[in-house]
Amino acid sequence: MEMRKPSRGRPRSFDEDAVLDAVMRAFWEHGYEGTSVATLEAATGLKAPSLYGAFGSKEVLYQTALERYASEHGTVLRPDGPAREAISEFLHEAADRFSENGLPPGCMVSTAALTLGTAQRGIATRPARMRSESLAGIEQRLQTAVTDGELPQGTDVAALARLFGAVIQGMSVQAIDGATRTDLRALATAAMDAWPR
Amino acid sequence: MEMRKPSRGRPRSFDEDAVLDAVMRAFWEHGYEGTSVATLEAATGLKAPSLYGAFGSKEVLYQTALERYASEHGTVLRPDGPAREAISEFLHEAADRFSENGLPPGCMVSTAALTLGTAQRGIATRPARMRSESLAGIEQRLQTAVTDGELPQGTDVAALARLFGAVIQGMSVQAIDGATRTDLRALATAAMDAWPR
C-alpha cells in the first residue's frame, strides 16, 4: 500500500474508507453497468470531482471496491482440519453471508460482470480470475484430502470442486431472487450429500 | 398470438424470426444493459426505426427474445420415468447446451438481469419468475418421487430442488468463464451423487 503524505493543502472532508464502503455496496447491488457515477454521488454524498480526485475513474473505483469486497466479505476455505468439514463450513458461511441483513443479497464476485457490453469487457477479467482462483483453491483442498486418504483415490477432484463452486454461484443467484438464510443453509446441507463415500 | 394481416403497404424487407434470433443472441451474450440499440442495429443489419416498428421498444424486444430463448434453448425436465434419471438428464443436457458451439455460453435465464440500475429494475421480474418456476418444477418432480416411493419420506425436496437449481445456475457462470462441455458434464455427474440414498 502506498503512503499518502498530504500535510499540506486542504484536507479531505470525507472518510475514504466509508466512501469506498458505500461505493462497494452500490456496485455489489447494481453491478458495474447498473451503477452510474450519479448513483455513486448519491450513495456517497460526494460530487464527481471528489470521487475522481480520490480514486481516478469509475473502472478503478470498481476494481478497488471489488478487492475490498473480497477481503471484507469474501468466504475463505479453512486450511486445517478435515476437508469435509471445511467445505461444509465454507458453504454454510456463504449461505449466511449471501443473506446477511443490511447488505446486498448474493455474492459480488460470483455474479459479477457476467454480461457486459463489448466496450467494458476488460472489467470482467478480475472477477473471472477471482472465481477461477476460488475454484482452484477448492480443488487443491480436495486433492490434499485424496492424498491424505480422506477422499478415495480416483476421486474426480476437479469435478467436485466445480460442483461446490457452482453451489456457491447458484446460492448467490437464489439469494438475489429472495431465498432466505434458511433456504440457503438447507441447500448447502443438501450439497454436502454429494461428498464421496 | 395475434395475427398480422398486412397485405397492404410496403412489405417487410427482413425475416422477423431471423432478426429476433440475432437480437436474442446479443442479449444472451451481453445482457440487457450491455446491449445498446446500436449493438442491435449491428447484429441485425436493421436501423432503429425498423426495430421499433416491428417490436416496440428495447424492453419488449428483450422480453420477446427471452421468451424465444426459453422456448428454443431452454432445458425441460422430462415428466415421465424415474425422477433420478430425469434430473440427471436435465443437468447433463444443460451442460451440453451451456457449452454449445455457435451460441453464447451459459444460460440466458440463469444469469439474466441479476444486477441492474434502479431505473431498469422491472426488466428483472420476468427472468426471476422463470427461475422461480424452474425451481418449482424441480421441486414438484421430487415431491412426486417421494409420493411414489422413489425418494424416502422426509426428504427435504425444497432444499434438493434448490441444490439442482443452483447447479444449473453455477454451470451457467462457469460456462461463461470458459468451462468446457467435459467440465460441465463432470460437474453434473458429481452433482447427482447428492441424490438421497
Add this chain to the structure above:
DNA sequence: TCATTTCTGTAGTGTTCGCTAAATAATGTC
C-alpha cells in the same frame, strides 16, 4: 501575512443512450 498546495462545488465537455419526426420508397386497391 502571504504564497503554496490540495480539495470542493459549479458548470460544463463531448459522447452515447433510447427513441422518433419527417421524407422517401414500395406495395395493394381503386
Add this chain to the structure above:
DNA sequence: GACATTATTTAGCGAACACTACAGAAATGA
C-alpha cells in the same frame, strides 16, 4: 395512374453517460 398504407432511411431529439476545466475554499509552510 392516383391513392392509401406500410416500411425504410435520414437526421436528429432530449436525456443520461463518464469525465473534467476552472474558480473558490481550506489547510500548511515560509
